[in-house]
Amino acid sequence: MELSNTLEKERNFIYEPDAVADEEENIKIYSDKADLTVPVFSLPQKIRIKNGGSNVAGIVLILLSVIGFIAGIILCDSFFEVLSEEYIKTGLTLRIKGGFFANAAFSFITMAGWVAFSFAMGYSGISQPIIFLIPAVKCAGTGIMLSSFVKAYGVLNGLLTFSAFILPSFIIGTLLTLYVCRCALRVSNKTFLSISGKSADIRPAKLYRDYLSKGFIAIAGCFIGGIIDAVIGLLCSNFFVI
Secondary structure, eight states: OHHHHHHHHHHHOOEETTOOOOTTSOOOEEOTTOOTTSOOOSSOOOEEEOOTTTTHHHHHHHHHHHHHHHHHHHTHHHHSOOOOHHHHHHHHHHHHHSOHHHHHHHHHHHHHHHHHHHHHHTTOTTOHHHHHHHHHHHHHHHHHHHHHHHHHHOHHHHHHHHHHHTHHHHHHHHHHHHHHHHHHHHHHHHHHHHHHTSOSOOOHHHHHHHHHHHHHHHHHHHHHHHHHHHHHHHHHGGGOOO
């Protein structure tokens, strides 16, 4: 009986201690404490040990975004030029009087620009450092804008104006950018492993097809986000006078 269990185990399991979870593959994942001596499959399956650090990249991207935003606010006077009150007033005038479709198009283009750039970086095997910096740079620019609004209109009015016309687009665009950056890091890493010959288990056609579908999802999110931002701007425009 013991010999039969051993043969069944060897037939059904491929043990990969250094493997990580892959959401695109239908693979049963066990923790490192799983009892691998008991066969549970009747057909050949692949067991991968769950890597507890699989979400580290996403956490790092979020932390860099927060650091970039704070740095943009704090270092605005020392290293960055504060946006002039005239520049801010011109932008707000366009937002208030631009109309729904113009604002929706502007928000969509802004979000889609960051998403498209992040997405393109995923096709390179050596772009991981750049991908990590994208959210930080994006949020640093928004931090500078917040500091400029406060300096131009005071703390209360500056925060209210920023929250009404900049914050919705910033939140939606940043979430979409973080999502694409996380996907781009994974694809870029797998591309590097494939090119360098360190992994022969990568199927580029499936990898890039799945990645492209996620890119389309992100672009659709930008379209919806542009509409949401335009609606909020349209509602808030009745309460602000420039």
